[in-house]
Amino acid sequence: MPKTVSRHGPDYPSALQEALAWLGAPPADDPLRDLSPLRSHLAAIAPLAIKPLQYLKILELFQTRTGLTGSTVKPLLLDATLPVAKRLRTVAHGLMTVHEALAAGYLKVIRTAAPEKLRGLKRTPAHLCSLGLANLAQQFEVAQLISAPAPQDFWSQAQTFYRLIPTGLPPDTAPPPAVTEAELHMKGMLALAAAQPEGFSPREAAFLAEYLRNCAAALEILPAAAASAADGYWLDEVHGFPPTASSRRPPPGDATLHFSCAALSRLARLHLSHIEQGVRPETFGLPREASFPDYRSVLARAADRWASPPKRQSHRRHHGYRVEVCTHLGPLWQQLRNGRAATETEVELPASDWMILNESPSGYAIMHVAGELAGLVAGSAIGLRTAPDKPWNICIVRWARSENPEHIELGLELVAPLAEAVRIARRGDGAEQPPIPALLLPPLPALNRSEALLTARGYFAPGQFTLINESPGRLQVTDCAAGQLAMHTACIEIFEFERSLAPA
Structure with missing residues (x-):
């Protein structure tokens, strides 16, 4: 349990006194009400010259409150669709900011605390790296639930923690549990990114993150690039790019981390085989939901991507023309049933304007320009047409990204030129x-x-x-x-x- 910190002292800045007073008060009945003060107090004390060990104790108190709030926020995001409701997006970004601040705080302690004093608290750099990476993992997961990209410098910070894990450890000794825990958090993030989470619905992404909390140890972090580019990935610290498949882009000379998901893919397929044979998933540490058809499908898709990252099958042509998109299949079905042009139908078709970013014979990448839309999620079906007198193409949303409520991009797979x-x-x-x-x-x-x-x-x-x-x-x-x-x-x-x- 984290130790308590006295909030009394004439030399304490007012911001610190207010933060300690808030931490000393009982949590709010509704954990969502704690989110705003969590953000403001963490931001207020971050620049203060607080002694490292004292700062660590304060961070651990904030960590407890954050866990309570996160357990309330994340279930609210499981059925989020694009565009995410304003209040829900605000709450999600608030939680992401708190996790980011906690991770930055642990990194500050690692860099400023004397190792012998950390040992006095039964803490090590590996333990603090584990806490930092755990917060980054939570931040990354919440981002996936609202189809948002990882924050800028996210992967650079994750690599910084990863490099610091062995700090102060005697050479040629068995790694303590904190090292294993820290590496597991890093592997979980890498595996989730390699599975291309923008192609999963929020509920599917949450299940996959839960699976990786138990099984990510199977991911292999390599000392050098994989012998075969077919299943290798790389991460560079200089530019902060997300994990990239070697089969899609060869690793540059400054790539500092290489990994393979091949063993993780084999493990996932073994779990699927056991489940299909009637073995309860709880017997090998998986949640009961892993036996449901939808989640078996999630695991199968992830296993395929871990084993063989998708490759571009055809050249993409970059364009900039507008198209009309209908995200509501009910009205679209009704219009197609009438068999009339859009200008003649009695059905009011809720359509919006989008820009084609690029296209290939198999689909499109598009960006929202104008018009009302709702209910978008990876896996949904939409209609797309290039002009009012053209037929509706039927497409499946293969991935969705939204940096903010006004910016939405979709990757579409063309499943039929008409219907x-x-x-x-x-x-x-x-x-x-x-x-x-x-x-x-x-x-x-x-x-x-x-x-x-x-x-x-x-x-x-x-x-x-x-x-x-x-x-x-x-x-x-x-x-x-x-x-x-x-x-x-x-x-x-x-x-x-x-x-x-x-x-x-």
């Missing part, structure tokens, strides 16, 4: 179930995909169903059989099917 609005009906428990809306996607021979249907998450099931295709003056009903699931995300499913030759 038809249809409904599908199934029989369940002997009774006909109400038809559900779906988008009929044409065959794509280039992707070896036959005719397919896009539905909301959770509707796919093997077996027979009825396809209902309606338009003004026309009704077509066809018996069909569901085929393989071609794609599923946190929001949608795409599955192939075969039509029956017999009349429905």
